[in-house]
Amino acid sequence: MVLACSRRDIGWRVPLFLLAMPWRLIRQVWLWRADVVLFASLNPALLLPPLAPLLRRRGLRLMAIAHGLDITQGPPIAQWWIRRSLAQLDGLIGVSRATAQACLERGFPADRLEVLPNGIGQRWRAAPPVTHSERIPTRVPGTFVCLAVGRQIPRKGYAWFVDAVMPLLPEHVHLWLVGSGPQAGEIFRAIEKRDLQHRVFPLGLLEDGELACTYRLADLFVMPNLRINRDMEGFGIVMLEAGLHGLYCLASCMEGITDVISDANGALLPPRDAEAFAQEIQAQLALTGQQRQQQSERAAAWVEQCFGWSNLLPHYRAAIERVRSQPRTW
The missing domain is CATH 3.40.50.2000 (Glycogen Phosphorylase B;)
Structure with missing residues (x-):
């Protein structure tokens, strides 16, 4: 029972x-x-x-x-x-x-x-992506979209990522943030501080179909967690969701995240290391279309095999x- x-x-x-x-x-x-x-x-x-x-x-x-x-x-x-x-x-x-x-x-x-x-089971197979939603930005040709999904709280590291990592990346790298939470105001302030309104897009809470659409439109998943006392990341289901949709993941090497990410579906990076995140994203930008497709298929297959x-x-x-x-x- x-x-x-x-x-x-x-x-x-x-x-x-x-x-x-x-x-x-x-x-x-x-x-x-x-x-x-x-x-x-x-x-x-x-x-x-x-x-x-x-x-x-x-x-x-x-x-x-x-x-x-x-x-x-x-x-x-x-x-x-x-x-x-x-x-x-x-x-x-x-x-x-x-x-x-x-x-x-x-x-x-x-x-x-x-x-x-x-x-991870049948939820995403039962929720096909929507064809149109005003809450999902139009994908601009030539851009590279990083996606983050989760509650906007300090341990997720979104405000830090906007403030410390995004300024190190080329102009055509965009960030989509799905979720809400008490750190939303700090994220908006970081966006304004770095003048990133044209590159960072908080999307708020999305329905399953809309979220599936963002997974399919994005190029890379990021989970830049920070260590916060008594607020651990026990696992990270969103990394499975991203991987099942073929997204490679860059994540902080800490806590339960280390049980989700392997060489097959992503890379683990030191927390609060902006240079390391920026360099890995630059490496993703250098991949050919065929390399990215192979990486996507490998991530989806590994998540299905290990976490289905x-x-x-x-x-x-x-x-x-x-x-x-x-x-x-x-």
Whole structure:
């Protein structure tokens, strides 16, 4: 049995989801006599300290998937509760080595912890790109488009990239920024400071079809993350989305990003190294059309092979089965 907060429950619906979840969980357990409950992130599993004794009387094993921020977020009191919640779990899956390490640092036993990556499935095949949208800029002939997708928060490094990297690049290199967030104002100020209004385009939030269109129109994906205390990048699903659409990725060599990028789909660069990012982008500009096409096909094939859900699901099933069959310690 899997309980998770769906995409439509994001935002203001999350508190309602969490309030209803204990009763939904108990009802499902009693109706279906489940063997294992797998929480899709640690956030709903934070309800376990008071619920675990009741669930265990039903013979249940308890598991969760740790993504990063659900482990590292919050003040000391929140961290204390996270440790208590981790202690209730019979098994834990970290989506990257960095996330798994964060769990170990909070006392979770290594013999009950596995590392399995996030996957990518049918969402993008089911959402064909739109043919026209006022929110997507017209691709100017002769330009080279770098694309970044994600929440506009400090650890994503977008304001830094605009301020430090874009001025080092030729005029025909443009940057499209998809997303929104509290750092949007700082990004706009960096654009104005560097007089880059004609080269940097914040697109805001896009629907799936529009986002698929930007992936197909872009030439290169960038993920210039910065190290921020207690705000880790546990994985980076957008790099899979970009790779599935054939985009090569330049990303900061840090945290969960290192489990996503290989020589097949991108390059890892030192965080805050503007010269390194600029040089790699210049190298991309020098590729021939055939070289870029081969690079694109290699990235898409590698992401499908390593992160396609059809290939990952047997590993997740095996992890669940190992927890289900382990001897009870309570």
